[in-house]
Amino acid sequence: MNFEEKLKSGRFVITAEVSPPRGVDVSSFVSRTLILKDRIDAVNVTDFQNVGVRITSLVGSYLLLKDGIEPIFQITARDRNRVAISGELLSAYALGIRNVLVLTGDYTTTGIAKSAKPVFDLDAVNILKIAKGLESGEDFTGKKLNKSPNFFLGAVFNPNLTPLDIEILKIKKKILAGAEFFQTQLVFDLSIMERVREKVGGEIKIIAGVTIFKSVEMIEYMINNVPGIKIPKYILEKFEGKDNIRSIGIELCVDLCSKMKESKLVDGVHFLASRPSDIIEVMNILRW
Amino acid sequence: MRIEIKKIEEIKNLISGKKIFIFSCDNCGFESFEKKNKEVFFYLAELKTEIVGIYNLTMDKCNVGSLKKIIDEIEDDINRADNILTFTCGGLPQILPNYIKKPVIPATNTLKIEPGRSLGSFARLCSACGECWIYYTGNLCMEKLCPKKMRNGPCGGAEDGICEVYERLCPWVILFRTNRISEEDFLKIIPPKDFSKILLQE
Incomplete structure (x- = not known):
């Protein structure tokens, strides 16, 4: 079964994000990710994460696919216009990549390459529409394709956004635009997912974001530099004045993952900013 | 003009x-x-x-x-x-x-x-911008107010309503807080901007 079939069959899926390398040596990127092979259901390959120059998501996704890992190709609206996005989508499909996660993308000045021009020719909703257009056999200009792709399209939402009602409407809009599954920003509070389910129903596939905190620096970095992250006080207090951050981080993640699975509110978990070796450690404890 | x-x-x-x-x-x-x-x-x-x-x-x-x-x-x-x-x-x-x-x-x-x-x-x-679409966004101009010029809702980067780019309220949050947009209007998908409208002006 592929990722789409697993998700649609009602299985609890596990995904994780990895970033392609900064440089042309791809060996450690592949070998590091290979330990996730056959343990998790799909691996997201980020698109110039943190506005940094890296190997593209397309090539990163292809490298994983070649080695038997099912990728989820991420594409944002920040660095490419609608022509380039359409081309990347077609290229991905031609290389055998079916899963696509569509994001608007963080603003340039929130990341490393602050001097770059922010493109935002499209937003996530319109990338989804463009992908659906390609599936129906033509590009956004109306030109016919010699063969049309068939993607499994995903989108994101941020459960930390207040008021949450706006984000719920945005989920509905992304579904209208063609999203079939959702991966979320970090979730700590399952009652938020309860509210989301009340509003969007049980059918839509939601994979909740989790992370494994490694150090105080990582926590501080996330709070100060990553847009859309909100870590509740009671989580931060667990780490205050402690030396064994990593083991507390693993414990916290194990606890959250098992609660998420038990709750049946989400269809899977998505490991964000976590080392593959740490993910395996968490999964071993959970016996997943 | x-x-x-x-x-x-x-x-x-x-x-x-x-x-x-x-x-x-x-x-x-x-x-x-x-x-x-x-x-x-x-x-x-x-x-x-x-x-x-x-x-x-x-x-x-x-x-x-x-x-x-x-x-x-x-x-x-x-x-x-x-x-x-x-x-x-x-x-x-x-x-x-x-x-x-x-x-x-x-x-x-x-x-x-x-x-x-x-x-x-x-x-x-x-x-x-060559194609005024503020009617769909409660008469707030996202071309002017939103750094990402979001056409179909907020980007999700705001923290407590504050934009991820500038220290000011996200215009989409303002729209919802002031009830300036209905759910029905919000769910209408606004297509990408036609840049040829302004690029073809001499």
Whole structure:
């Protein structure tokens, strides 16, 4: 079964994000990710994460696919216009990549390459529409394709956004635009997912974001530099004045993952900013 | 300033009710009222609406202080109208909802604002993007207010309502907090912008 079939069959899926390398040596990127092979259901390959120059998501996704890992190709609206996005989508499909996660993308000045021009020719909703257009056999200009792709399209939402009602409407809009599954920003509070389910129903596939905190620096970095992250006080207090951050981080993640699975509110978990070796450690404890 | 009147089909979908009040202007001195309003009335005849009043806004009156007085003067006409149609740049229809609690619909697309010319003060609010879509976003201009120019809702990067780029409220959060957009309107997917509209202006 592929990722789409697993998700649609009602299985609890596990995904994780990895970033392609900064440089042309791809060996450690592949070998590091290979330990996730056959343990998790799909691996997201980020698109110039943190506005940094890296190997593209397309090539990163292809490298994983070649080695038997099912990728989820991420594409944002920040660095490419609608022509380039359409081309990347077609290229991905031609290389055998079916899963696509569509994001608007963080603003340039929130990341490393602050001097770059922010493109935002499209937003996530319109990338989804463009992908659906390609599936129906033509590009956004109306030109016919010699063969049309068939993607499994995903989108994101941020459960930390207040008021949450706006984000719920945005989920509905992304579904209208063609999203079939959702991966979320970090979730700590399952009652938020309860509210989301009340509003969007049980059918839509939601994979909740989790992370494994490694150090105080990582926590501080996330709070100060990553847009859309909100870590509740009671989580931060667990780490205050402690030396064994990593083991507390693993414990916290194990606890959250098992609660998420038990709750049946989400269809899977998505490991964000976590080392593959740490993910395996968490999964071993959970016996997943 | 170069302004075009929207296609009749687009406006037909936006107006509710028959009685219309018109705000017109002289494009910051780039056009004569006479010539412009001839075009406006021709257009409105085709729209088959009843015009309850028209106000010709001059550049010296294009500011908040003057506008308040103007609205007091024309209050009776405005009360009789179902909709307010603006044949100005995109600045005025962003301001009017603060004073008039009726649908304010921009009937134009502003194609170009020439540099180095004096402008009415509301012109600063218009980004002259070539296809005015503020009707869909509670009369807030996302081209001007949102760094990512989000057309279909907030990007999700705001923290407690504050934009991820600038220390200010996300315009989408303002829209929802002030109930300026209905769920039905929000769920309409706004297609990507047609850049050729402004790129083809000399």
